[in-house]
Amino acid sequence: MSDWREKKLRGVIPNVSRETVKDLIDFEDLFRKWSKAINLASPATLDELWERHIIDSAQLRPLMPEAKRWLDLGSGGGFPGVVLAILLKETEGAAIDLVESNGKKAAFLRTALGQFHTPGTVHPVRIDAVWSKIAAPDVVTARALAPLKELFALTEPWLTNGATALFQKGRDYRREIEESRDGWSFDLVQHASVVDVESVVLQISNVRRNQAAK
Secondary structure, three states: OOHHHHHHHHOOOOOOOHHHHHHHHHHHHHHHHHHOOOOOOOHHHHHHHHHHHHHHHHOOHHHOOOOOEEEEEOOOOOOOHHHHHHHHOOOOOOEEEEEOOOHHHHHHHHHHHHHOOOOEEEEOOOHHHHOOOOOOOOEEEEEOOOOHHHHHHHHHHHHOOOOEEEEEEOOOHHHHHHHHOOOEEEEEEEEEOOOOOOOEEEEEEEEEEOHHHO
16 A cells, blocks of 8 residues: 555545555546546646545545535546545445436446445436435535536535535635625635645535525
8 A cells, every 4th residue: 555645645534444545546546547548537637646636535525524415516537426435435324426427437437436335326417417316415516517606506406405515616716706696695614725725625505596696
């Protein structure tokens, strides 16, 4: 096992098991193999895959340690969905749904979730097709999926019924927050990213559509 990768992960989740560390390292290997055939992530980021994608994804878990029902939208190459699925193996009764409409990426996600025996399910459809199928998640995640105001529209059925969002955003997050306030009211906690000083995790709850926006 690679000591530097385990050290990086324990800097985010100190009590993670060695079995989970191994699973995540093996997932990195699986990701690299599939990336040679299909575009799972920007090639420019592959040299820093562990930190830029795996650690970046893992940082979400300790923000909602009691949550058991997770939903990841636009899961792509498995960030954060597969990483969270592997981490959730240590929590009894936990599960995660991954929504990814791209067929090739969905096939990769199913392979990864099956190989690591995770409590995850892949939905190879558009997000609006699962509004009625996935009920009452505790947490909804999305990474590099859409501007914040569009994310609110995509996740409204869940966020207006008690779910908390963990949305990962880059340097333009302040502008996105302000643009969203015309149409939506929400409680917001900003968490600094552990891997990028210009990025944040937006923890959003108590979402309501403003009357004027209806």
